Structure formats: structure tokens, C-alpha cells
Amino acid sequence: MAGASDGYHPAATIPTEREDPDVTERLPYGSWPSPIDAATVARHDGTPNWPEALGEEVWWTEGRPEEDGRVALVRSRLDREDPPQTVLPPPWNARSRVHEYGGHPYALLADGAGTAVVFSEYSDQRLYLYSPDSGGEPTALTPVPEIPGGLRYVEPVAGPRTGEVWCIRETLTGPAPTDVARAIVAVPLDGSAAEDPAAVREVASGHRFLACPRLSPNGRRLAWIGWNHPDMPWDATELRVADIDVQGRAAGARTVAGGPREAVVQVEWANPDRLYYVSDPEGWWNPFRLTIGPDGDTVEPLGPVEEEFGGPLWQLGARWLRPLPDGRIAAVHGTASTRIAVTEPRSGRFFDLATPFTEWSPRLTLAGTDRSTIVSIAASAERAHEVIAVQPDKAAWRSLSRPGGDTADPLAPYLSAPRPRVFTCRPAAGGEREVHAVVHPPRNPAASGPDDAAAPYAVWVHGGPTSRAPMVHDLEIAYFTSRGIGVAVVNYGGSTGFGRAYRERLRENWGVVDVEDCAAVAGALAEEGAADPARIAIRGGSAGGWTSAAALASTDVFSCAAILYPILDLAGWRNGETHDFESQYLESLVGPWPQTRERYEERSPVNRAASVTAPFVLMQGLEDAICPPVQCERFLERIAALAADGKGVPHAYLTFDGEQHGFRKEPTIIAALQAELSLYAQVFGFEPAGGPPVLELRP
Incomplete structure (x- = not known):
């Protein structure tokens, strides 16, 4: 078995739940002092992603909130325990905009000086070739598009011919979001296509999406x-x-x-x-x-x-599956959480590898000269996302992004111990159904709440909505739980990880099933005494912002809402106010357009502003092409009209220049967290440690 001398750890079981020291002071919920401030959260927001390997070298991307939100390229080696090295210097930004959500933005190639990389540069979306060991700057491989950023590339791989990379290309062909064509193309590495677009060869097409x-x-x-x-x-x-x-x-x-x-x-x-x-x-x-x-x-x-x-x-x-050179298969699998496994040669059955990680991302790649080391991104409730190398035959693992990073985490005592839960939703239409959620109770080693009060809670709604909230180390959640505010993250009907039947519960029921499930979780936490029923918020971004706004407009369960870059007007979003990838998503989530137009209008918060009586804060990136600012602006016009009639509701609207769908810059992350905490403080009636509220709520 591998020993500590080579950086690998023996196979480990999942750690047991933490035990807290004796609490030293009882304080009102929400006012607990915490070392996890908004700046700490922002600095830790650079989650590694997209590992790739060439021989002993392992590369990955890494977000840099402190560098204007750019995505850097980083590398390490299997045969040494050197600290990770940033390969791509600022301001270069390895990020694709294909489908707006992007994907794997680079490929590794062997060259005479070492390892070269072909990557998609965010600012102009062109492909560039860079050889970090030979010096010089990245050189463009693809032409300047007629529409700025209008030629986009993702998932590059070395082509079958020497001197080419193959990838998916997305071409913007006109002014409408749906004026798009896609193909698999071959791009020459000699730079000829940078001046001659015809040098890019189309390899395959035939579907709208590839x-x-x-x-x-x-x-x-x-x-x-x-x-x-x-x-x-x-x-x-x-x-x-x-x-x-x-x-x-x-x-x-x-x-x-x-x-x-x-x-x-x-x-x-x-x-x-x-x-x-x-x-x-x-x-x-x-x-x-x-x-x-x-x-x-x-x-x-x-x-x-x-x-x-x-x-x-x-x-x-994404890669959930990866064939190994010896014929076995490595896989990431699970339901509410995910594990890493390999097949046993004789039976072909999958056997889980024992590690302390309870969430493995679908980012499998193979490293080492014999390609027998599995590399992916992993996390747990105790450990933030890391680049992990696993040697399945030696039952050993090693962190590449945090070499020697097993020292005690000073913030660990302030991290909530998440608990997977299954709740029951009993909708007004009858029947009942299971709802999956992860509950993060308040936790602080130096404080606890009063004996005669239940904690305030925030119900978090993930985006997608076809997605899932993992149970992992999350300083954004700890920012609230360490102050005495519980968080319940709901994997409502429509979420992935629980089979097709569960994720299709939302078909034609978006704004109904998701709202009912979130309300059911809030009600159950209140009924069992964990949450104060008068102090429960709802919070979400993108599709989660939709559910949060819809919940305010259709229930009286939530006391306030933090609504981030949301969808608020279904008809507008269906008809030109989003990107091509999701432009017909509502056909399944709501119903066929225009046959079910009345349903679109009835469910949209923009048309139900008069039903919103709880305070809220809206936060929006001004460069968001997926959920554009016009959605928030239209909703706020209705809110302002109500205020003019004396029916206003306290609210605030924060916008952020240079932010797209999701916040990436350090100042934005800090401002958004502080605004959310301030909303809760004013509505729930507590004063945060360190100062009074900073968010001004106006009718």
C-alpha cells in the first residue's frame, strides 16, 4: 500500500459526525459572532474544475474571484508533491460560452518543450495555443468572428491527424438568441485559420445541439x-x-x-x-x-x-464513466450523494473505493505514464472541492490541489453538520410524495440560541431546475449557519439524482411542484420545532430565483426572499428573452406554447405582484444573457405601481456590472452575501455581530 512518503493516503472511511465543545454563550439566533465573513467566502469560491492529464502532469481550471472572476489554468504532477502552479497568467481567462454555460474549455498536447494547451479565451471566445514552458504569449488559432464572441468552441480534443484539434463550434448567425448553428470541427494548430476561416473544417453536424x-x-x-x-x-x-x-x-x-x-x-x-x-x-x-x-x-x-x-x-x-487501460471501468455513481467505483475484472460489478469524500464530480480523467491513476474533483461535508488522484490498486488517494492539506481547518468547528432528510409533501390536490432535502442546522462552537426560541431558517432552492444540490463543504451556507440561521437545501421534484420519474414530476408543473415541495420542507421543520414558523426565508438563483419569487406570490409560508438573477416572466422568457439552449425548455416545464399561454401568464410572478406581501431583495448581473435584467425591471415596475397605490412591499434591487449568470467577482460575492444577511436581520429582528443592517428596504 502507498505510504505517506509518496503523498498518498490509505483508503479511509467516511468520518463520523463532529462533536462540539461546550457552548460558552447563549445569544439570539442570527447574531452569533463568526470568523466566516463575506470576504472569506469570496476568497474560497475558486472551486477547481475540468481536470485533464498528459503523462505525469495534471491540469485543471480554477476560478479566481479576486482576479475579476477569471478562470485560470493550474497544473501539478503525480511524481512530485510540488504546490500547484498557475500556468495561464492574467488577464487570460479559460472559459467557453457555448450554450452560455460553457464546458470543458481546453485540451493538452505534447510539444517539444513539454506540454502545450489549446484553450477557449472568454473575452473573444477564440481558441488559442499556449506553450508555457517555451515562453511567449498565447497565439490565436481561430478567426475573429463577425459578431463579437460569435464563434465559440468547447470540448477540444487532439485530432486523429497530427496538427489538429477537434471540438464543438457554436456560430452566432444573426441578432436573435436562436440564430445559432453548431458543428464538430477540426482546427489546425499552425494558426492558419486565424486569418482564413475556411481552414476550419466541418467534420459532423445534423443536430441543433452536439x-x-x-x-x-x-x-x-x-x-x-x-x-x-x-x-x-x-x-x-x-x-x-x-x-x-x-x-x-x-x-x-x-x-x-x-x-x-x-x-x-x-x-x-x-x-x-x-x-x-x-x-x-x-x-x-x-x-x-x-x-x-x-x-x-x-x-x-x-x-x-x-x-x-x-x-x-x-x-x-462531463465524464461519469472512464474505461481503464486494463479493461476495467471507473465510474461516478449514486443518488443523493455520489461515490467513485471501479469494476471487478471477473464479475464486472462496480466496487466503491473507500475515501473520505462523499461527493465526486463527473470529471473523471486518467493520469500517469500507464494511465492507471484516476483523477477527478471530490468533496465532503468536511472538505471543500479538491483535485483528487486515486490509485485503485493500492487503495490510496492524494490531493493535488491541496498537497499536504490535511492540517486542521480553523473554520471546521463553524461548519454545519448537514443531514440528508426525506420529507413528505401533501399538496392541496391530494396524495403525498417524498421530497429530498439536506438540512444544515445552525452551528457555532462559541454560541447557541435561547432555550425558548427556535432558529430562523432559509430554504435554499437550487437552479436548473433539472439539477441537484450536493451535500458538501460550503462556506456560503456556513456564513449563515455559523451566525445561527439554519439552511435547508431542497432537492424538490424535478431534481436529478433520483431517477427519471422524480425529475419528470416537474413536467408542466414548474411553479407548482417546486413551490409545494419547498413549502412542505419549511412546514415540516417548523412543526418539529427546528425552525421558527414566523422566521423562514426562501432563497435561490436562476430557476431557484423563479421558485423563490413564485413562492412569495402563491404562499404565505415565507417571511422574506433573496431572489438572484431570476426568471419572473415565463411568456417573455419563452419568446426571445433567453439564450438558444433553454429557449424551448418551458415546453416541458410549463406546457406547449402558445396553447398553454394562460398557464404561462397565471404562474408568472410578474403578473402576480399584488400577491407579494413579504420583503425581498432582487440581485442581478447586468450582462446576464440567460436571465436578463429586463425580467427584474418588468417585475419592479409592477411593484412600483402598487407602491404608488399605497400597497408597496419593502424591497431592494442590487445590480452588478460585469456579472453574467451567477456571481464570480469577489466584490459582487461579498455585496450579495451582506445584502442577504441584512434582509434576514431586518425581517427576523436581530442585529448581526459586527454592525447594523446595510441594506435599505423601500416600498
């Missing part, structure tokens, strides 16, 4: 995933396979898996005639093996099990 281009090991076949409106990639996709002809284009493309009500979300080659893919024909994303033979294709399920080996393709490049 994902996961994968070349077979011998470079003779290409596999990819495609889908069309009105489907989203978790509704229905097709897995396509084609030969590569002498011109370097896909020829004879055919569909080998997927179709109506089946969503293939990943594909990987094991050898030139065998590939593995993840799909959900039986309602759970499970792995399958497809063998291409002279007499036809053979498909074999690796299961089936009622667990998820896949998830929603919000960003392109």
Missing part, C-alpha cells in the same frame, strides 16, 4: 451525442457513430443508441470496436457496452441498478 465528440483510439471512428428542440439533453438524445473518411470528415453516421424518452449523456471508446455509454432507457442513467461487429452491433447493460451513473448536461464535457 456534445461529447470522442475519437476511437485508432482515429478511424467518431462518436458523439446530438439532440434537437424542444428536447433538453436529459429528455431525449441520440448517440451517433461514424467512420472518418480520407477528407477527415464523418461519413456514414448512424444512430446506435438513444431516441425518444432516452437520454444518452456520455460516450467513451475502450478500443476501436467497443465503446461505453451512459443512458436511461429504464429510467436510471446506467452504463452500457456497445461492440461494433461485422454482423451488427451488440449492446450489453452493465447493471441495471436504480442509481445514477449520469446527470444533466448543463455544461459540456
Whole structure:
């Protein structure tokens, strides 16, 4: 077994729940002093992502809130325990805008000086080639688009021919958000396409949306995933396979898996005639093996099990599954939480690897000269997201992003101990259903609340809505729980991780099921005495902002709301006020347009402003192309009209220059957290440690 001398830790079990020291002082909830201030949260917001390896080198991206929110490229090595090195200097920003949510933005290539990287630069969305060990600046590989940022690239991989990278290209063709074309293209590495757009060769197309281009090991076949409106990639996709002809284009493309009500979300080659893919024909994303033979294709399920080996393709490049060189398969799987596993050679069954991490991201890559080391992003309630290398045969793991980072975390005593819970929702229409949630009770080693009072709580609503809130180390949550405000994160009906039936509960019921589930969790916490029923907030961003606003407009459960970059007007959002990727998402979430137009209008908070009586704060990035500021502005016009009639509700509206969908800059993160805490302080009736409220609420 690997020892401490090589940086690897022996296999570990999940740690037991922490025990607090004796509490020293009883203070009102919300006023507890905490070392986790907004600046601390902002500095820790640079979660690593997108690991990739070439030999002993492992690279990843890393957000830098303190550097204007840019995404840096960082690298380390398996054969040394050196601190991670920032490879891409500021102001370079490795971030793609394909689908606006982006995805894997770079590829590693061997060159004479060491390792070179091809990456998508955020400012102009062009591809650049950079050799950090040979000096110099990145050089452009793709042309300047006619529309600024109008040629976008994602998921680059080394092409089958020397001197090319293949990737997905998104082309903006006109002024409307839906004026878009996509294709898999080959980009030459000699820079010729920077001046001659015709040097970029189209390899494959045929669907409105494309994902996961994968070349077979011998470079003779290409596999990819495609889908069309009105489907989203978790509704229905097709897995396509084609030969590569002498011109370097896909020829004879055919569909080998997927179709109506089946969503293939990943594909990987094991050898030139065998590939593995993840799909959900039986309602759970499970792995399958497809063998291409002279007499036809053979498909074999690796299961089936009622667990998820896949998830929603919000960003392109996710990898839940990875074939190992020895024929085994590595996988990320689970339901409410995720684990890392490998198959046993004889039985083919998956066996979990023992580590202290309870959440593994679908970012699997293989590292080392023999590609036997598995690398991904992992976290737990105790540890923030890290780049982790696992040696399955030695039952050992090692952190690459925090080498030697097992020293005591001074903030650990202030982190809430999250508890997975299953609640029951009993809607007015009858029946009952299970609702999954993660509850983070207030926790502070130096304070507790009064004996005669229950804690205030904030119900957090994740975005998506086809997504999931993981149970991990989260300083943003700890910012509130360490001050005496509990947080309940609801994986409401429509969330992923619990099978297709659970995520399809939201079909044509967005603004109904999600609101009911959040209200049910709030009511249950109040009924069991954990939460003060008069002091429960709701909070969410994007789709979570929609649910938060809809809850204020349709229930009296919540005392206030923090609503971040929301959808507030369904009809407007459906008809040109969002990007192409989600432009027909509401066809499934609400109903076909325009046949169900009345439903769109009835559920929209913008049309129910008179029903909003609880205070709220709206926060919005001014460069948001997904949920644009016009949605907030239209809603606030209705609120202002009510105020003019003496029916105003206390509220505030904060806007942030240079922010898109989600806040990335340190000053924005700080301002948003302080504003939210101030809202709670004024509504719940406490004075935060360190000073009075800073947010001005006006009718």
C-alpha cells in the first residue's frame, strides 16, 4: 500500500459526525459572532474544475474571484508533491460560452518543450495555443468572428491527424438568441485559420445541439451525442457513430443508441470496436457496452441498478464513466450523494473505493505514464472541492490541489453538520410524495440560541431546475449557519439524482411542484420545532430565483426572499428573452406554447405582484444573457405601481456590472452575501455581530 512518503493516503472511511465543545454563550439566533465573513467566502469560491492529464502532469481550471472572476489554468504532477502552479497568467481567462454555460474549455498536447494547451479565451471566445514552458504569449488559432464572441468552441480534443484539434463550434448567425448553428470541427494548430476561416473544417453536424465528440483510439471512428428542440439533453438524445473518411470528415453516421424518452449523456471508446455509454432507457442513467461487429452491433447493460451513473448536461464535457487501460471501468455513481467505483475484472460489478469524500464530480480523467491513476474533483461535508488522484490498486488517494492539506481547518468547528432528510409533501390536490432535502442546522462552537426560541431558517432552492444540490463543504451556507440561521437545501421534484420519474414530476408543473415541495420542507421543520414558523426565508438563483419569487406570490409560508438573477416572466422568457439552449425548455416545464399561454401568464410572478406581501431583495448581473435584467425591471415596475397605490412591499434591487449568470467577482460575492444577511436581520429582528443592517428596504 502507498505510504505517506509518496503523498498518498490509505483508503479511509467516511468520518463520523463532529462533536462540539461546550457552548460558552447563549445569544439570539442570527447574531452569533463568526470568523466566516463575506470576504472569506469570496476568497474560497475558486472551486477547481475540468481536470485533464498528459503523462505525469495534471491540469485543471480554477476560478479566481479576486482576479475579476477569471478562470485560470493550474497544473501539478503525480511524481512530485510540488504546490500547484498557475500556468495561464492574467488577464487570460479559460472559459467557453457555448450554450452560455460553457464546458470543458481546453485540451493538452505534447510539444517539444513539454506540454502545450489549446484553450477557449472568454473575452473573444477564440481558441488559442499556449506553450508555457517555451515562453511567449498565447497565439490565436481561430478567426475573429463577425459578431463579437460569435464563434465559440468547447470540448477540444487532439485530432486523429497530427496538427489538429477537434471540438464543438457554436456560430452566432444573426441578432436573435436562436440564430445559432453548431458543428464538430477540426482546427489546425499552425494558426492558419486565424486569418482564413475556411481552414476550419466541418467534420459532423445534423443536430441543433452536439456534445461529447470522442475519437476511437485508432482515429478511424467518431462518436458523439446530438439532440434537437424542444428536447433538453436529459429528455431525449441520440448517440451517433461514424467512420472518418480520407477528407477527415464523418461519413456514414448512424444512430446506435438513444431516441425518444432516452437520454444518452456520455460516450467513451475502450478500443476501436467497443465503446461505453451512459443512458436511461429504464429510467436510471446506467452504463452500457456497445461492440461494433461485422454482423451488427451488440449492446450489453452493465447493471441495471436504480442509481445514477449520469446527470444533466448543463455544461459540456462531463465524464461519469472512464474505461481503464486494463479493461476495467471507473465510474461516478449514486443518488443523493455520489461515490467513485471501479469494476471487478471477473464479475464486472462496480466496487466503491473507500475515501473520505462523499461527493465526486463527473470529471473523471486518467493520469500517469500507464494511465492507471484516476483523477477527478471530490468533496465532503468536511472538505471543500479538491483535485483528487486515486490509485485503485493500492487503495490510496492524494490531493493535488491541496498537497499536504490535511492540517486542521480553523473554520471546521463553524461548519454545519448537514443531514440528508426525506420529507413528505401533501399538496392541496391530494396524495403525498417524498421530497429530498439536506438540512444544515445552525452551528457555532462559541454560541447557541435561547432555550425558548427556535432558529430562523432559509430554504435554499437550487437552479436548473433539472439539477441537484450536493451535500458538501460550503462556506456560503456556513456564513449563515455559523451566525445561527439554519439552511435547508431542497432537492424538490424535478431534481436529478433520483431517477427519471422524480425529475419528470416537474413536467408542466414548474411553479407548482417546486413551490409545494419547498413549502412542505419549511412546514415540516417548523412543526418539529427546528425552525421558527414566523422566521423562514426562501432563497435561490436562476430557476431557484423563479421558485423563490413564485413562492412569495402563491404562499404565505415565507417571511422574506433573496431572489438572484431570476426568471419572473415565463411568456417573455419563452419568446426571445433567453439564450438558444433553454429557449424551448418551458415546453416541458410549463406546457406547449402558445396553447398553454394562460398557464404561462397565471404562474408568472410578474403578473402576480399584488400577491407579494413579504420583503425581498432582487440581485442581478447586468450582462446576464440567460436571465436578463429586463425580467427584474418588468417585475419592479409592477411593484412600483402598487407602491404608488399605497400597497408597496419593502424591497431592494442590487445590480452588478460585469456579472453574467451567477456571481464570480469577489466584490459582487461579498455585496450579495451582506445584502442577504441584512434582509434576514431586518425581517427576523436581530442585529448581526459586527454592525447594523446595510441594506435599505423601500416600498
